[in-house]
Amino acid sequence: MHHSLDLTSVSYTYPDGRQALHSVSLYLAPGERVALIGPNGAGKSTLLLTLNGTLAFDGEIKVCGLAVNRENLPVVRAAVGLLFEDPDDQLFSPTVWEEVAFGPLHMGWPRADISSKVGEALAAVGMSGHEKRVPHDLSQGEKKRVAIASVLVMDPEILALDDPTGGLDPRARRELGELLTEMPQTMLIATHDMRLVRDLTTRSVVLNGGRVVAEGLTAELLRDRELLETNGLEQPEGWAD
Amino acid sequence: MHLPDGFLPAWLGALGWLLALAGIGIALRRSDRSCDDRQLPLMGVLAAFVFAAQALNFPIAAGTSGHLLGGSLLALLIGPWAAVVSMTAVTMLQGLVFQDGGLLVMGWNILNLAVFSCLSGWAIAHWAGYRSPDRRRRLAGAFVGAWLSVELSAMAAAVELAVGGTFPLWLGLPAMAGSHAVIGAVEAAITVAVLVFLHAVRPALVRPREAEGRPANWVVLGLAVALVFASLSPLASPLPDALEAAALAGGFAGRATAGPSLGLVDYTWPGIASPALATLLAVAVGTLLVYALGTLLAGWLGRRR
Amino acid sequence: MNEPGIDPGAAWVATLAFVVGVALLPDGGWSGWLAAYGVLLLAALALRLSLVRLLARSLLALPFVVAVAAIPFTTPGEVAGQLPWGWTFSHAGLVKAGSVLARAWLSIQAFVILMVAYPLTDLLTGLERLGLPGLLVNTIGFAYRYLNLIRQEAERMLRARQARAAGKGPAGGKTWFELASTGGLLGSLFLRSLDRSERVYDAMLARGYQGNGPTWRQLRWTGRDLLLVLTALGGLILCWWQGRGWV
Numbered sequence: 020m021h022h023s024l025d026l027t028s029v030s031y032t033y034p035d036g037r038q039a040l041h042s043v044s045l046y047l048a049p050g051e052r053v054a055l056i057g058p059n060g061a062g063k064s065t066l067l068l069t070l071n072g073t074l075a076f077d078g079e080i081k082v083c084g085l086a087v088n089r090e091n092l093p094v095v096r097a098a099v100g101l102l103f104e105d106p107d108d109q110l111f112s113p114t115v116w117e118e119v120a121f122g123p124l125h126m127g128w129p130r131a132d133i134s135s136k137v138g139e140a141l142a143a144v145g146m147s148g149h150e151k152r153v154p155h156d157l158s159q160g161e162k163k164r165v166a167i168a169s170v171l172v173m174d175p176e177i178l179a180l181d182d183p184t185g186g187l188d189p190r191a192r193r194e195l196g197e198l199l200t201e202m203p204q205t206m207l208i209a210t211h212d213m214r215l216v217r218d219l220t221t222r223s224v225v226l227n228g229g230r231v232v233a234e235g236l237t238a239e240l241l242r243d244r245e246l247l248e249t250n251g252l253e254q255p256e257g258w259a260d
Numbered sequence: 261m262h263l264p265d266g267f268l269p270a271w272l273g274a275l276g277w278l279l280a281l282a283g284i285g286i287a288l289r290r291s292d293r294s295c296d297d298r299q300l301p302l303m304g305v306l307a308a309f310v311f312a313a314q315a316l317n318f319p320i321a322a323g324t325s326g327h328l329l330g331g332s333l334l335a336l337l338i339g340p341w342a343a344v345v346s347m348t349a350v351t352m353l354q355g356l357v358f359q360d361g362g363l364l365v366m367g368w369n370i371l372n373l374a375v376f377s378c379l380s381g382w383a384i385a386h387w388a389g390y391r392s393p394d395r396r397r398r399l400a401g402a403f404v405g406a407w408l409s410v411e412l413s414a415m416a417a418a419v420e421l422a423v424g425g426t427f428p429l430w431l432g433l434p435a436m437a438g439s440h441a442v443i444g445a446v447e448a449a450i451t452v453a454v455l456v457f458l459h460a461v462r463p464a465l466v467r468p469r470e471a472e473g474r475p476a477n478w479v480v481l482g483l484a485v486a487l488v489f490a491s492l493s494p495l496a497s498p499l500p501d502a503l504e505a506a507a508l509a510g511g512f513a514g515r516a517t518a519g520p521s522l523g524l525v526d527y528t529w530p531g532i533a534s535p536a537l538a539t540l541l542a543v544a545v546g547t548l549l550v551y552a553l554g555t556l557l558a559g560w561l562g563r564r565r
Numbered sequence: 566m567n568e569p570g571i572d573p574g575a576a577w578v579a580t581l582a583f584v585v586g587v588a589l590l591p592d593g594g595w596s597g598w599l600a601a602y603g604v605l606l607l608a609a610l611a612l613r614l615s616l617v618r619l620l621a622r623s624l625l626a627l628p629f630v631v632a633v634a635a636i637p638f639t640t641p642g643e644v645a646g647q648l649p650w651g652w653t654f655s656h657a658g659l660v661k662a663g664s665v666l667a668r669a670w671l672s673i674q675a676f677v678i679l680m681v682a683y684p685l686t687d688l689l690t691g692l693e694r695l696g697l698p699g700l701l702v703n704t705i706g707f708a709y710r711y712l713n714l715i716r717q718e719a720e721r722m723l724r725a726r727q728a729r730a731a732g733k734g735p736a737g738g739k740t741w742f743e744l745a746s747t748g749g750l751l752g753s754l755f756l757r758s759l760d761r762s763e764r765v766y767d768a769m770l771a772r773g774y775q776g777n778g779p780t781w782r783q784l785r786w787t788g789r790d791l792l793l794v795l796t797a798l799g800g801l802i803l804c805w806w807q808g809r810g811w812v
Contacts, residue, residue, distance in 0.1 A: 264669045270585050274585075298766045300707065300769075301707060304708050308711035312712070316716075316723065320744050345701060345704060353712075356685065426636065426661075427636070453744045453748025454751045456745070
């Protein structure tokens with residue numbers, strides 16, 4: 020039950036009437052790392068936003084066995100760490116320290132604990148010593164890492180990552196990929212980065228037009244060139260049959 | 261329009277802070293009602309938007325460019341009270357980070373640039389036609405509201421300077437009103453241009469909001485504030501102004517003739533003995549006239565096709 | 566930047582007392598202002614701040630000098646001289662102009678010291694501890710955070726627009742073409758900012774935000790802070806006595 024993610028027939032319609040998700044069902048076992056791939060506009064980001072109750076969806080989502088509904092929101096939001104596509108949306112505090120401390124402060128943790136937890140989280144992403152820095156001065160890679168730290172500090176069971184390597188140069192991508200590999204949490208990663216998918220994930224789900232069109236082991240899915248291209252994706256090097 | 265320290269005496273600066281804090285308190289409570297939970301990031305990020313907009317030079321027409329102050333535009337888009345909070349943040353940041361505007365006089369800067377501009381811009385725009393279903397009348401209302409909000413803020417600054425004894429009203433008021441006439445026109449033009457764009461792209465934003473109460477109340481409120489100003493005028497220096505001083509010194513006193521000034525020579529009212537009361541009445545009437553002209557103009561423009 | 570070791574709230578009170586004191590000194594109180602500048606120099610030295618840097622920053626804020634130039638011509642009093650075209654200026658006016666300049670400059674310097682000695686977030690927290698509403702303080706914090714980002718977005722959009730403009734002026738003789746494109750530019754910037762504020766709100770919700778901004782720094786005044794504040798208030802009273810009255 021713990022650290023698992025269970026979606027059953029999840030649908031979502033935008034206020035303007037457009038349906039973004041059509042009855043999506045998905046299960047992530049504890050510790051699993053699953054890629055969510057598909058073309059732009061497929062609904063990947065939308066799906067991630069339903070996981071912590073930001074969007075009001077139809078259907079059922081169980082985070083670590085707990086249903087995502089209005090009453091459970093505080094617990095769910097601590098259990099699901101959501102990494103946004105644009106780190107500038109996520110780093111809204113004046114300094115790195117305040118950013119990482121934001122979650123614990125709002126969760127009402129005792130102040131004595133907060134400092135040490137913040138230090139641990141920053142160390143985990145390799146950003147110790149950067150506490151006083153201003154988000155605007157950080158590089159894109161550093162921003163992503165601080166964003167991850169700000170999520171990690173809450174001890175989430177599940178990580179939902181929206182395009183974690185987007186906009187990063189090759190070195191930052193590699194470093195972030197290595198960082199993610201070392202983290203034990205259950206992960207759902209929406210991404211275009213096929214190399215990340217190959218290196219990090221065991222299973223992949225292809226989303227297109229708000230529907231799950233394919234699901235399976237990453238290794239098998241990535242070999243199916245036709246499937247990838249039909250869904251606006253690219254086969255990474257070295258996977259052609 | 262940011263007043264630096266030194267231009268107003270300490271007691272006036274303190275009064276400005278008291279009034280500003282009262283205004284901010286009211287604005288915070290009222291914006292709570294209309295914006296709900298998301299007001300904090302909304303007002304903060306939009307304050308950054310206004311800051312950026314104020315800092316840049318935008319092309320207007322035929323090679324000219326100008327600046328946007330943004331108070332009335334913001335008020336029309338997110339409601340007057342949330343706009344007051346955002347603009348207060350902008351003004352305080354400008355003072356803190358760029359020393360644009362003093363610390364002691366910051367209360368008055370906040371009042372001029374945030375409170376008066378947003379409230380008067382919003383109220384006059386609504387008075388002048390922003391509530392109308394006809395798009396052109398709405399834009400005309402916004403135009404008038406933006407222009408007059410700039411003028412009123414500038415004139416308020418002139419009154420503050422006069423009450424503080426730094427610049428006499430006969431110099432400050434026309435100087436501020438005159439110089440800000442062009443700035444007001446630019447503000448009005450840009451405001452309308454933005455509203456036209458937003459109407460095409462996201463019309464829901466530009467639709468008049470019902471939740472903020474009738475503009476008549478705010479026009480009255482503004483009037484009351486102007487009268488408070490007027491009532492402070494007896495405290496302005498009773499010494500003869502520089503023109504007379506120069507005239508006396510240069511021996512021209514005898515040659516001065518009273519120009520046409522609606523019978524209010526020397527800010528006195530003929531037939532009233534007490535100079536303080538007379539000054540009070542004269543400035544009060546002057547303020548009322550300006551305000552009445554402003555609202556009449558707004559109403560007239562609103563009624564035109 | 567060295568940690569000043571003084572609570573920002575206490576620093577605020579001291580700065581405000583300084584500014585008010587300087588304002589209370591009467592016109593022509595040159596010795597008093599000189600002493601005040603001495604106090605500032607001491608503060609700058611105590612905080613180990615570069616004097617050159619302070620001076621440079623305060624000079625940036627002096628364009629208002631132009632306005633001060635009008636004061637001698639509009640202040641009544643004994644005539645000191647006359648310009649070729651007949652305008653006269655008075656002794657009292659010169660003294661007053663100099664006084665306004667002195668007060669303004671001293672205030673700016675004090676402000677600059679405060680801004681250089683403390684990061685803005687500390688200053689905002691200090692203000693909050695002194696009683697400024699938390700919502701306002703946090704709004705300023707957000708504005709500060711997104712300032713540069715939005716300004717950069719605006720600059721990019723302006724540059725993109727300039728790159729497409731023919732350079733010769735609006736096409737077809739429509740004088741409102743440029744205005745319309747400015748409206749579009751600012752309107753787009755507004756929408757982007759609005760949308761960003763929505764996403765920021767979602768990000769805040771995702772980390773447990775429930776409607777009130779965080780107040781995390783617990784600042785308490787030490788003996789040193791109290792000493793500074795009392796000294797500042799003492800100086801203020803001295804200035805008031807010197808000025809002999811509140812007006």
